[in-house]
Amino acid sequence: MKSSARRALITGITGQDGSYLAELLVAKGYHVHGMVRRSSSVGTQRIDRLCLDSVDGLTLHHGDMGDAGGLARLIREIRPDEVYNLAAQSHVGVSFEQPACTADANAFGVLRILEAIRDVQDAIGDPIRFYQASSSELFGKATEIPQSETTPFHPRSPYAVSKLYAHWITVNYRESYGLHASCGILFNHESPRRGETFVTRKITRAAARISLGLQETLQLGNLDASRDWGYAGDYVEAMWRMLQQDDPDDYVIATGETHTVREFCEHSFGRLGMNYRDFVEVDQRLFRPAEVDALLGSPEKAFRRLGWRPQHSFAELVALMVDADLELARKELADGTGRRAGDSPL
Ligand code: NAP
Ligand code: GDD
Numbered sequence: 001m002k003s004s005a006r007r008a009l010i011t012g013i014t015g016q017d018g019s020y021l022a023e024l025l026v027a028k029g030y031h032v033h034g035m036v037r038r039s040s041s042v043g044t045q046r047i048d049r050l051c052l053d054s055v056d057g058l059t060l061h062h063g064d065m066g067d068a069g070g071l072a073r074l075i076r077e078i079r080p081d082e083v084y085n086l087a088a089q090s091h092v093g094v095s096f097e098q099p100a101c102t103a104d105a106n107a108f109g110v111l112r113i114l115e116a117i118r119d120v121q122d123a124i125g126d127p128i129r130f131y132q133a134s135s136s137e138l139f140g141k142a143t144e145i146p147q148s149e150t151t152p153f154h155p156r157s158p159y160a161v162s163k164l165y166a167h168w169i170t171v172n173y174r175e176s177y178g179l180h181a182s183c184g185i186l187f188n189h190e191s192p193r194r195g196e197t198f199v200t201r202k203i204t205r206a207a208a209r210i211s212l213g214l215q216e217t218l219q220l221g222n223l224d225a226s227r228d229w230g231y232a233g234d235y236v237e238a239m240w241r242m243l244q245q246d247d248p249d250d251y252v253i254a255t256g257e258t259h260t261v262r263e264f265c266e267h268s269f270g271r272l273g274m275n276y277r278d279f280v281e282v283d284q285r286l287f288r289p290a291e292v293d294a295l296l297g298s299p300e301k302a303f304r305r306l307g308w309r310p311q312h313s314f315a316e317l318v319a320l321m322v323d324a325d326l327e328l329a330r331k332e333l334a335d336g337t338g339r340r341a342g343d344s345p346l
Pocket of ligand 2: 090091092093134136137186187189197198200202220221222223225227261286287288291295
């Protein structure tokens with residue numbers, strides 16, 4: 001029995017983007033179904049508030065991108081109107097250490113979901129719209145500046161190669177079977193909910209902790225890499241807008257501005273009255289076997305067709321993250337829970 005609320009399935013709901021997207025969809029009146037993988041400790045912190053607030057608007061299910069049968073059963077039982085596939089081993093650096101499991105979740109996982117959608121759609125007749133989390137990492141050793149939907153791909157990591165398969169298999173299922181399947185080619189987007197081993201959060205967390213004496217130094221790799229950094233809360237709106245279009249398509253989502261890791265350090269430490277040069281140490285072990293030197297997106301198509309615009313500037317993003325991490329560090333100090341030299345070695 002279908003209820004009147006639109007139903008969305010989000011894989012990766014416990015991640016940064018999944019948590020913002022779930023909040024957006026619940027606020028729009030969707031019933032959100034979130035897929036959570038089993039872990040020895042509970043990893044639902046980012047959606048805890050939502051679980052408490054929206055008892056009727058959110059249902060969680062166990063599932064894993066490696067489990068084809070489980071994914072198919074989930075889609076058969078939920079019969080979602082929209083599926084947002086955000087689940088992935090999303091760390092580029094880690095993908096060099098775990099290439100096979102990255103490929104299995106990020107590439108074949110997408111194929112498993114597409115097959116399940118195709119089968120359920122054929123059986124029940126109701127269309128299921130699909131969003132795939134593609135990435136600016138696809139451009140890698142980019143041949144054009146800025147990068148748009150027509151820029152050739154040149155992936156530079158096992159992560160990027162896995163996302164290349166996922167991107168093309170999504171396009172292929174759209175062209176072969178008429179699925180309403182869209183890929184968002186999202187450039188880096190950050191927030192206070194960003195995982196602590198991505199460079200922005202690693203910097204803001206360390207700057208805040210150093211300012212309170214909870215940490216002494218910060219080890220980083222390549223300070224000269226540059227990225228087009230936006231705010232995650234803005235980017236999930238673009239995902240939703242893609243699935244509201246009559247026709248599926250692929251869109252670059254970016255700010256159109258690029259900054260180096262060094263600039264991110266300058267702004268973050270500067271906000272707390274410090275000079276990053278006094279605390280940041282370069283550690284060669286944090287360099288990657290192959291680097292993506294610079295990314296800069298052209299979001300013109302999304303501006304025109306989706307009416308989407310980023311709402312936060314680079315300076316606002318840094319401020320938002322530093323302030324949130326300062327609050328967290330103050331709490332650690334008060335609780336006595338600050339880890340000694342808490343910087344992760346990763
Ligand atoms: P994230 O914070 O790392 O979240 C990843 C999510 O995937 C988590 O919920 C994680 O579960 C889940 N997951 C990982 N492996 C899984 C598996 N085998 N089965 C089921 N779930 C699994 O990533 P994010 O920043 O939110 O990014 C969301 C998506 O967008 C990812 O696909 C990422 O590759 C892509 N993307 C991100 C960016 C960006 O800048 N953030 C840019 C472009 C594309 P746990 O909580 O249990 O780990
Ligand atoms: N993580 C990390 N840690 N990166 C560092 C460090 C460090 O200590 N020092 C320098 N960097 C550099 C990396 O070499 C890279 O050039 C840049 O900082 C950004 O690294 P990450 O924050 O790990 O992000 P990413 O750009 O590799 O990947 C993120 O964005 C992609 C979109 O372009 C992830 O969210 C991917 O999932 C996403 O697809």
